[in-house]
Amino acid sequence: MARHDPEDLNRPTRIKGRGAGSNREGRFEELTKTLEDDGWYREGEGAPRPPTHVSLERARSIISRNDSPDIPFTQSINPYRGCEHGCNYCYARPSHAYLNLSPGLDFETQLFAKTNAAERLRVELAKPGYVCEPITLGANTDCYQPIEREYRITREIIEVLHECRHPLTIVTKNALVERDLDLLAPMARDNLVQVFVSLGNLDNRLASTLEPRATAPHRRMQVIANMTAAGVPCGVLVAPIIPAVTDMHIEHVLEQAAANGANIAGYTVLRLPLELKELFREWLDLHVPERAEHVMSLIRQMRGGRDYDARFGARMRGEGPYADLIRQRFALACRKHGLGRSRDLSLDTALFIPPRPDSPQGSLF
Structure with a gap:
C-alpha cells in the first residue's frame, strides 16, 4: 500500500457537520501535533468525523460583566464553553486556547457544561449589593446549542430569572428556543425579555458550511414568526456580515425578518481575532477559493489594512468606505x-424580586 505525503494528511479538509477544517494549536500550546501515514490510509478516504465530547464542570461564578462601549449590555451568562454549532467565523473560538485546546475542531467537539449555573445564579442575585440590569444569554457561545436538549442548563437559568422577574435578552441560532415559550411569553407581557435570532444569510447551502450544526436559515426565520405570534418580541441580528460572502443578503434578511414580525435589528461585521484569522482563511480556501483573496482584501479595507482591528468603536462595525456602505445599506433597509x-432596547428592571437565600430556620413570610 502506497505511503502518502504527511503534508497531504495535515492539510485542512472539509469535514461534514463541522465548521473548522483543522485542529491547529492554540497560542499557548507548547507541543505541535502532526499526522503520519501508518500505511492504512486508502486513496479517496474521507476525513474522520470527530465526535462531540461534553465535560461537566462546576462554575465558581456565573454572571460575567463588561464595560465595553461596543456592547449594549453589561451582564451575561454563558451556560457552555465551546459550541457545537461549529460556526467557522465565531469570535469565541480563541477562548478555547485558555483551556489548552484548539480553537479549531476542539472548539466545536470538546464542550463544557456548567451544571451548577442555576444554583450559582440564585446566590449571585440574592447578594445585598446586586443591581438589576438585563442579563444576556448567548453572548459568547450559543445557549441553545444542540447539547442543551440533554443538559437543559439554559432552561434552568430562565426558570430562575422568570421566578425573580429579572429581565433578559437571548441571542441564538437555534430553534430550540421555542421550547421555552411557556416561560418567555409571561415574561414578555411584563417587558422582561427580548429574543434575537442571529441570521446572516438565507442560503441553506452556504449556511451548511459556515455554521453546519445551527438551525437552517429558513427555520430560523420561522422562529421569528413563532416568537412574535406567542407575544415574545423577537429581533434579528445580521451577524456577522462577511464581505463578498454574505453581504449581498443584508436587505433580503431584513425584509423577510420584518415580514415575519421582527421588531428590531442589529448587525456586526466579521471579526478575526487571534487564531480565527487562520481558521477563516482555511474556510475560504476550502469553500470559495476563487474569492479568497478578494474577501480578505475587503476585510483589510475595513480594518486599516490589517486582518483585525481590536479598537473600541471600530471592531464591531469597521471603518472606511466599505464599512460606511454597509452601515448606510443597513440603516436604509431598517x-x-x-x-x-x-x-434602543429597554427592558423593565423595576419588577425584580431577589431570590430568598436558603436558611436552615426557614422563613416566616
Missing part, C-alpha cells in the same frame, strides 16, 4: 421595513 435598532 427604515424601509420599520425595524427599530437594537441599541
Whole structure:
C-alpha cells in the first residue's frame, strides 16, 4: 500500500457537520501535533468525523460583566464553553486556547457544561449589593446549542430569572428556543425579555458550511414568526456580515425578518481575532477559493489594512468606505421595513424580586 505525503494528511479538509477544517494549536500550546501515514490510509478516504465530547464542570461564578462601549449590555451568562454549532467565523473560538485546546475542531467537539449555573445564579442575585440590569444569554457561545436538549442548563437559568422577574435578552441560532415559550411569553407581557435570532444569510447551502450544526436559515426565520405570534418580541441580528460572502443578503434578511414580525435589528461585521484569522482563511480556501483573496482584501479595507482591528468603536462595525456602505445599506433597509435598532432596547428592571437565600430556620413570610 502506497505511503502518502504527511503534508497531504495535515492539510485542512472539509469535514461534514463541522465548521473548522483543522485542529491547529492554540497560542499557548507548547507541543505541535502532526499526522503520519501508518500505511492504512486508502486513496479517496474521507476525513474522520470527530465526535462531540461534553465535560461537566462546576462554575465558581456565573454572571460575567463588561464595560465595553461596543456592547449594549453589561451582564451575561454563558451556560457552555465551546459550541457545537461549529460556526467557522465565531469570535469565541480563541477562548478555547485558555483551556489548552484548539480553537479549531476542539472548539466545536470538546464542550463544557456548567451544571451548577442555576444554583450559582440564585446566590449571585440574592447578594445585598446586586443591581438589576438585563442579563444576556448567548453572548459568547450559543445557549441553545444542540447539547442543551440533554443538559437543559439554559432552561434552568430562565426558570430562575422568570421566578425573580429579572429581565433578559437571548441571542441564538437555534430553534430550540421555542421550547421555552411557556416561560418567555409571561415574561414578555411584563417587558422582561427580548429574543434575537442571529441570521446572516438565507442560503441553506452556504449556511451548511459556515455554521453546519445551527438551525437552517429558513427555520430560523420561522422562529421569528413563532416568537412574535406567542407575544415574545423577537429581533434579528445580521451577524456577522462577511464581505463578498454574505453581504449581498443584508436587505433580503431584513425584509423577510420584518415580514415575519421582527421588531428590531442589529448587525456586526466579521471579526478575526487571534487564531480565527487562520481558521477563516482555511474556510475560504476550502469553500470559495476563487474569492479568497478578494474577501480578505475587503476585510483589510475595513480594518486599516490589517486582518483585525481590536479598537473600541471600530471592531464591531469597521471603518472606511466599505464599512460606511454597509452601515448606510443597513440603516436604509431598517427604515424601509420599520425595524427599530437594537441599541434602543429597554427592558423593565423595576419588577425584580431577589431570590430568598436558603436558611436552615426557614422563613416566616
